[in-house]
Amino acid sequence: MEKFQTLRSGVVPLPIENVDTDQIIPARFLKSTTREGFGQNLFADWRYQPDGQPKADFVLNNPRYQGQILLAGKNFGCGSSREHAAWALYDAGFKVVISSYFADIFRGNALNTGLLPLQVSDEVLQGLFRQIELEPETQLVVDLPSQTLSIPVWDAAIGFELDAYKKECLINGYDDIDYLVSQRDAITTYEQLRKWVF
C-alpha cells in the first residue's frame, strides 16, 4: 500500500446519493484475476455510451473538473463487497473520497486500498458541492497527520475522524496482514481453547 500524508488537489463532484458499487464498477468488469486496470471501467455505464464513446455530460468526461479528490453524495459505496470498487477509484487516480456517509464495507475496503474515505457533515458536503459548482478549479488540502480538510478559498479547516490504527497504516503504507500474522501465537492459543466447535 502507498503512503498517504497530505494532498492538495482539485475536486471531481458527483452529487448523487446512494452510489452503489455496481455503478462504481459494474459486475461484468470483475472477471480479472489481478488488481490492476479497473480504473478504465470506473463508472463505466455512466461514463460511456454502449458503443464505448464517452458521455459528454458525465463529470469524469468534463475537463473542467480535475483532481484526485472525489466529492460524492451521501451513502457512497453501498451494495456489494467488491473491493474492486476501491481499486477502480484508486487506479483512476483518486486518493480521497469525500462524502457525508460511507457504507461500512466500502469504507474498510478503501482504507485497505490506500484510498482515504473522508467523512464530513451534510452541511459541509452541500457547501463543498456549491463551491465546486461556482469555482470548479477550487483546490482542497487533506492533511492526514493533523486530520484536517482545509478549504483555502473559505480560509477554513475542518477536522475529520479516523481510527488511530488505520491512520498509522495509511501514513506508513502498512496493512493489516503483517499485524495479524504477527499475532499467530495468540491465535493458536485461542484456537486450542475452543477447538470443540469443529
Added chain:
Amino acid sequence: MAKSLFDKIWDAHVVKAIPGGLEVFYIDRHLIHEVTSPQAFDELQERGLPLSRPKQILATADHNVPTRNQHLPIQDPLSRSQVDKLTENCAKFGVELFGLGHQYQGIVHVIGPELGVTQPGMTIVCGDSHTSTHGAFGAIAFGIGTSQVTQVMASQCLLISRPKRMRITVDGELRPGVTAKDIILYIIAQLGTGGATGYFVEYAGSAIRSLSMEGRMTVCNMSIEMGARGGLIAPDATTFNYLKGRPYAPQGERWEQAVAYWQTLYSEEGAEFESELTFDAAAIAPMITYGTNPGMGIALNSSIPVLGTDGEAASFNKSLAYMGFKPGESLLGKEINYVFIGSCTNSRIEDLRAVAAYVKGKHKAQHVEAIIVPGSKLVEKQAIEEGLDQVLAEAGFELREPGCSACLAMNDDKIPAGAYCVSTSNRNFEGRQGPGARTLLASPLVAAITAVEGRIVDITQYVN
C-alpha cells in the same frame, strides 16, 4: 449484565482487543468463490505466507458460471479463466472445492446452510456482501473485501471494530400472500439503504420465529441492503431440525453437545441495543420495488411516492427516469418482459415449491420469458425428485442449472436494456441485471403471478 445474542457470539471470538477499539476477531468458516479470491491467493503467495487453516475454507464456483450446459467448458474466456484459477488455487492450497459438476455446487450462501457448514454460534465470512444470509442460523456472518479475504487466509482472523447493535422486532401474523421477502423489503423501505449502516441487526418477534429456515435466510440475506453489517436470528427448534443430519452438521454425541450450546444463544431479557425498532406483521403487504435501490419499495397496490424538492430529489428523479416510471403513479398493469426466480435470496427448494404450487396447471404469458435458476445442485435435484421440473416446464418456465445468473449478470443471463424484469434477487441497481435492465424486486409468489399475468397485478386477489 444481560447479554445479547450478538454479544455472546462476538465476545467468544475476540482473540485480542487492541487499544483504540479494534479487535483481532476469529473466523470459524471462510467461504470463497471465483470472483473475489484470485487476488487474495496471489497476495498470499507474493508474501510467501502459508494458507492458515485450509480446512476451515470452503469454495464454490457460482458468480460466473453458465446456467446451461454446465458439463461443457465455459464459453466466455474470462469467466473460464476465473473459474480455472479457483480450481488451481484450491488444488494448490488444499481447499475443498464444490466446482462445476460437483453434486454440492451452488451459490455460496445456499450451499453453506444446506450442507450444514453454517451453524449457530459461528463466525462466517465470505468476499460477498450477502454473507449475512448465514445469520439466519444464529451466526455472525458478514461480507468482506478481498484484502480481508487475504487476512483471513493468512491468519484466520480479521482486525475489525465491533458494530453497534440493532434489534428489529416483527410481531403478529402475516396476511395471506405476504412472505419473508415482503417482510424484508418492507423493513428496508422503512429504513432506507443507509438506515442500518454501522449496525448488526438481530431480527426477533413472533413473525420472524414463525418463518422457516428458508424464510429466515431471505430476511437475513438482505440486511446489507439497508447498510447493516449483517443480520441474525436466535437459533431454535426450527434451526436444529433443519440442520440435523446434514452432511457437515455435527453427528451423534457431538450433535447433543452442539445443541446444548446452541440453546444458550439468545438475547437475554434486558440486553442492550443501541437501536430498537418494532413493526406490526399485519401492516405488511406484498411488496415490489420501483426504483434503483432496494429501499425504493412499496406495497404492490400502492403508488410510487411523489418526492418534494429536498436533498434527495435529484437522485430520486434520476432513478425514476432510469426505470421509466413517474412519481405518484401505480405499477399495476405495467407490462413485464422477464421474470427471474433465483439468487441467494430466493432460490431454495421452498421458493421453487411456492412458484410451482402457483403455476401448476397455468401458463406464463406469451410475451414473458420466465427463468428459474436453483440455488444449488441439491436444490435442483430435489426439485426434480418432487416433479417440480415438470410442473414448471408445462407452465412455460425454464429451469436452469445453479449459479448466481441474472442476479448480477456476470454470465450470459442478462436482461436487455430497457426491458422490465420482476426478480426475486436482492438488488435493483442500475445495470445490475445487464446494462440498461430495469429490475423490480419481489417475492417468488409475486414473480410467479406476474409471469402468468404478464403484467403487475394486485396479488391479493389471486391468493385468497
